Amino acid sequence: MMEINEMKKMKYRDAIRLGMTEEMRRDDAVIFLGEDIGRYGGAFGLSAGMLDEFGEERVLDTPISEAAIVGTAVGAALTGLRPVCEMMHMDFVTLGMDALVNQGAKMHYMFGGQAQVPLVLRLPAGTGDGAGAQHSQSLEAWLCHVPGLKVVTPSTPAQAKGLIKAAIRDNNPVCFIEPKALYQTEGLVPLDDDYTIEIGKTLIERPGKDVTIVAYGTLLAKAMEAAAFLEEEGIEVEIINPVTLYPMDMQPIVESVIKTGRLIVAHEAPKTGGVGGEIAARIAESEAFDYLNAPILRLCGMDVPIPYSKELEASVVPQRNDFVHGVYRLLNRE
Amino acid sequence: MIELSEEILLRMYYKMNQARFFEEKVEDLLKRGIIDETVYLSKGEEATGVVSGLALEKGDLVSMTHRGHAQAIGFGLDVNLMMAELLGKSTGYCKGKGGSLHIADVLNGNIGANGIVGGGFTLSCGAALTQKHKKTGQVVLCFAGDGATNEGSFHEAMNLASVWKLPIVFLIENNLYGMSTPIAKHMNIENISDRGAGYNIPGLTIDGTDFLEIYDVMTKSLRYARAGRGPVLVEAKTYRFCGHSSDDPQVYRSTEEVQQWQEKDPLFRLKKYLQENRVFTGKQLETIEGEAKSSIEQAAEFALESLEPDITTVLEDVYA
Structure with missing residues (x-):
């Protein structure tokens, strides 16, 4: 048995992968979809190895179609899956905003509480890699203007792991903002596979x-x-x-x-x-x-x-x- | 042509009448100011919604449009709860928070009407992905209008559904106008079904006022999708007898055109078939019509007598 408090030094990027991987092992309803996340391993190498472990039925490479990625995730969440989807850069969420803002965010409310939309939208954001005006934005304020969405952002590797797990377990659409400049930063991360960071707690x-x-x-x-x-x-x-x-x-x-x-x-x-x-x-x-x-x-x-x-x-x-x-x-x- | 059982024809005639009476009752309630929100009526288009709903198997799912009352009735939603929702009552499908545009019964596979034109395409992909993932053998019926096929979401969804071989039948109710804009001014093709070719999806155009053709093509299309062969695109040419919304002056089309289409009234065509083929006697038809009508009268009564939502519920259910 692993010690409950065992920690391991790892990168922020790898901590997100660890959290996602643990949740996918725990719950077959969790699927992962996005552009080039399979064999390629994600634009930032975040999902390297996940295709091999979970197969094409759960790690789904999509066409370059952000509206379809987010909409499909909302529809899948509404009908019983727990999708995690990745926008290659947060800037591209603008192409998926209808499904997120007009559909996913409001369904629980406008359907009178009869449905849930448990999805996680992973959003690599911010400056630091000289990617220019269309690949470096921090658009969180847009998302924070939409009742029904939750918007979270982890600032350390430990938070990254705990928060992605909490986001996947949450029954609402959660926008998970990952500052790209933090991907390579290191820190101690709890290995306990029930370690989560509470959403809604400062x-x-x-x-x-x-x-x-x-x-x-x-x-x-x-x-x-x-x-x-x-x-x-x-x-x-x-x-x-x-x-x-x-x-x-x-x-x-x-x-x-x-x-x-x-x-x-x-x-x-x-x-x-x-x-x-x-x-x-x-x-x-x-x-x-x-x-x-x-x-x-x-x-x-x-x-x-x-x-x-x-x-x-x-x-x-x-x-x-x-x-x-x-x-x-x-x-x-x- | 296919032969339909008496039982199916009975249900079809009953539901098609229900759908017609439902829309007429809503028109009446609008005129009297009892409903004063925006509502989009499907009078004249009932066949596509009702008949394709009857072609579904138990457990299949549906995504509806803003003009979705007949689609909902075809799927089997309760007209009492629908009418209560239109009146914004606490007993409605969405406890008065959704209205006509958001009627849904998610646990029973109705993933909702949609206020965003083209909003349902990608949601249907997701619902179909769930069926594939869980190997349920169920199919998603995705309704949309002609105008919706000019949205980017249509093309992204068609492409994705084809590549992933998702079990979806897209049924486009082509009523020849995107709100007021005639189809010739918003797309440069005759048949929307041609758009399937670009995604290697079979595309079929049918007469949306002909219940037999709708039932036949939808049954086959649903079977095709259920077999894991991928999506199908069906375009049904149809016509709405009323305006786009409750406050549409209809300056964009001639009364002659409306009259021409009224001669093809799908409800009348069905009745004529039932009479000519002596499926039911005149008396039986009257009985079915009467029952359908009284079900809508009861729905209106139920809705009118239902309580308004408690004001304290306004902050409930923002989060699950």
Whole structure:
């Protein structure tokens, strides 16, 4: 028997595969469909070996037809399977939006609760590989505007495994956003095959008392680095990772702001209309408002398409030093 | 031509009448303002929905269109619950949250009407994939209109269904207009069934007002799909006697054209067949019509007497 707490160091990418593989072994109703996920092993090598283990009936290479991939997944979920489908890049979800937004998200409600749509839509997202404007977006805010969808994003390998498993076990359509820049990052991952991360629960990644930073995806690590740097100067930053972007568990953020009186919200996605604005608004509406000692600061992507050149690309999304300066600004130390 | 059993013909005549009375009752309720939401009626097109529904086997699935009342009746949905849903009542199929556009009975294989033109094609692929995966031997009947075949989802679904040999029969109810736009202005082909060729899917065009041809072709198509040979595309030429929706002034077609098609009324054609072949006596036909009519009257009563949904349910069932 494996020790229940046994951990193994692995890459974020491999942790997603491990979670998917465990769930496919556990439940025959789980199938996996997408473009080039079979023999090729996925555009990012994420599903390497899965075809050999599960066969063509459960690992299905599709035509380049995102509308059909998502629609088929919704129809299969509605009738008793638990499909996981992959958009090669999150940008391509725009081609499958009808099936996701008008169909899958609403069926449970508009059919009066009589049906479930247990599907996972895996969405490799974000900047970091110089892929340009149509392969680098973070479109989570669009999805967070649709009641009926759940939107989650893991920021570490352990979260990646626990969250993909929870997403597959969930009875709703779950959009699982995977920042591509994290694929090669490593961390300890529990090997327990019942290890899950609860959907709808915000995590406090680092306790602190001076400034609250809410960050997710690639920005969590950047915020953590900034916090380690600031600790040397005696500044204690509290870092919160919502994990589930929609519907978001706000209470830990509210409590944190009551404690620190200062809030930074951060994401790679463009500032305008982003998830950060929603968090800021909810804090402004909450009892935490009276505790604010400084304006809320949003550290977000610029309102531009993602440029191709690596230097330009890095310049449009927040970096570690932006967090450091943001904290200084809220503490009036600049 | 195929011979249909008396039992099938009885059910067909009953349900076709039910479908006609259902639409007429809805028209009446619309005029009286009792229904004041948008509803799309299928008067004149009942044969495709009803007859193909009767060709299904127990356990087969169906995906319906926005003009889906006859399709639902053909599949075997309960007219009481349908009417209650149209009136937005708590006793309706969707507890008043769906309306005509989202009538569904998912556990019994009806995966829903659809408010998105062409929305059902890819959903049907998924429902068919489930049948294939679970080796149920069931087929998915996917209804759509002519206009829907100009959506990208039609082409993606046809291609996928063909490549994966999914058990689906796509039944296109070609009523010659995409809302107001005549078919000649929205596609450059005579027969929509020709579109099957591009995906190596058998395509057939039939007379959508002829119950015998519909039953014959649908039975064979369903058998073909059930045998694992892949999907079939059937196009039934038909016509709606009423407007696109409840507030359609119908300026885009002539009364002569409507009259010409009314002469091919599928319900009348069925009745004529039953009379000429002496399947039922005049008295028997009257009895069937009367029963169908009273079932719709009862449905309307049931719906009118049902309770409105409790306002507290508005936040229920967003998530499963």
